[in-house]
Amino acid sequence: MIRVRRGIEAVPAYGVGRLGSAEDPANQGFVQLISNESPFAPLPSVSDAISRAAAGANRYPDFDGVVLRARLAEVHGVEAEQIVLGCGSIEVCHQAAAIAAGPGSEVLHAWPTFPEYTTVAALSGARVRRVPLTQGRHDVDAMADAVSEQTRIVFVCNPNNPTGTALTEAEVAHLLDKIPSTCLVVVDEAYAEFADAPEFGSALNLLGAHENLLVLRTFSKAYGLAGLRVGYGITSAEVASLLRLAKIPFSVGSVALAAAIASLDAGDELAARIASVKAERHRVATRLTGRGWKIPPSQANFLWIAADEDRAAAAVRRCAESKVLVRRFPDGVRITVGAEEENTRLLDALGSPDGLPPTGVAAASLAGR
Ligand SMILES: Cc1ncc(COP(=O)(O)O)c(C=O)c1O
Structure with a gap:
């Protein structure tokens, strides 16, 4: 062995x-x-883009996903350098753990929530701390109070999987205000497209005020591309450049890139x-x-x-x-x-x-x- x-x-x-x-x-x-x-x-226009990209599959994909990142920057009103891509948003979680967690550190998340946060943290060697939901919702004060000197990442799933409950923008802002700026806060918005204000508030509006904020989005859910594996994170340019160090080279294939771009055109x-x-x-x-x-x-x-x-x-x-x-x-x-x-x-x-x-x-x- x-x-x-x-x-x-x-x-x-x-x-x-x-x-x-x-x-x-x-x-x-x-x-x-x-x-x-x-x-x-997939929509007919997306299927066409998939077929065209598949015809060129003998070549490696665009290393930096330049076109997709430029389109996403436009959609979200940020700079392309603030966007990191992953083989699903789950890869961006792994990138976060690779740059911020590790043996001797702690990763914090609610419970129950997306269980992969535990796996990502444990794989990095970090200790996991779970803060129970209160009445089915993230308890932002209890989470902020649980942050210690060792905490390197706080994962927040909004809306939360599996309960479907959501945090308002004010609640996410409150959490970010209470967490030291040295700790990475990952707000996973995999299901944001299905959510409505005011019950749900995206953390995207808070990016300008918090360099330590990383917002995750994915093409796997509302965009219907789960089988192609493409997700992304939006954060400060500084954090994005660190995350890119941990990205698996070419992890988002050319078919996935083309399908994601075509999906953005089919709003x-x-x-x-x-x-x-x-x-x-x-x-x-x-x-x-x-x-x-x-x-x-x-x-x-x-x-x-x-x-x-x-x-x-x-x-x-x-x-x-x-x-x-x-x-x-x-x-x-x-x-x-x-x-x-x-x-x-x-x-x-x-x-x-x-x-x-x-x-x-x-x-x-x-x-x-
Ligand atoms: C909250 C949450 N985040 C991320 C993911 C994974 O998304 P992706 O397919 O982009 O890796 C899932 C999948 O179920 C999820 O529930």
């Missing part, structure tokens, strides 16, 4: 949320409401898709709360059902029996909002909290999916 870094065995593995190959006959007919993806295939069509997901979110939430499920108002493309372990397990099992995959957590179930017919299958499968059968072996075996 090879010798490995101390603590590496304790790093939590990524909780893969989907079935294996879609070509496998055993995986046919499943509705995947488990990974917060878009239910829609109206994407806005219509986002609106349809939000309408479905309302329909599903209304139906489920009417049946007695407890669901906080969601600012994302998923719903959180708070439920004890047995009910959560039974709900996941009941859905799986109807070939509907949803994500189980110890204290609830997260359901991605899909296309109308997918959501109707979910509604038919799930039933009401009181109608659920007791937990069994089948539920336990489905928990890791």
Whole structure:
């Protein structure tokens, strides 16, 4: 056996949320409401850009993603040098850990939240400190109070995965004001396009006042490009130049770059898709709360059902029996909002909290999916 870094065995593995190959006959007919993806295939204009870029795939992609970064700078009203790209926004989380965390340091985030923050921190060798949500929301004062001399990164997921709850701009500003400027604050806005003011406020407006702020966005969710892997961070030019040191060279491929640029050109069509997901979110939430499920108002493309372990397990099992995959957590179930017919299958499968059968072996075996 090879010798490995101390603590590496304790790093939590990524909780893969989907079935294996879609070509496998055993995986046919499943509705995947488990990974917060878009239910829609790429738009025709984006598919065309993908085909054109694929034809030149014998060449390496643009190293710096110059064109995409220039377009993003225009969209967000910042300088291109403030933007870093990644193979999904998750790569930018790893870049952040590589430049700021490490053995002897601490990384702080809420709980429950996107579990990958723990993995990213643990891989760097940092200690992880989790601050419980209060009534399903980030407790910004408790998080700021938990920052110590050793804290190098604070991750804030807004809107939060898995609860769908959001922070206002004033709450994010308050948190940033209380955290020392030597500590990197990463505000992950993977689901921002599905959120509305005033419940949600983007940290983008606060970039000018905080050099230590890094805002993450992705093309994986609202833009429907999860399979291509492209995300980005916006921060101060100083932090961006450090993050670029930790970027995996050519990690965003030419097809991903072309698809992201074409998506930015298709704003109206994407806005219509986002609106349809939000309408479905309302329909599903209304139906489920009417049946007695407890669901906080969601600012994302998923719903959180708070439920004890047995009910959560039974709900996941009941859905799986109807070939509907949803994500189980110890204290609830997260359901991605899909296309109308997918959501109707979910509604038919799930039933009401009181109608659920007791937990069994089948539920336990489905928990890791
Ligand atoms: C909060 C959050 N951030 C980041 C990601 C990963 O995004 P990407 O595909 O851009 O790496 C996810 C994926 O589910 C997420 O829920």
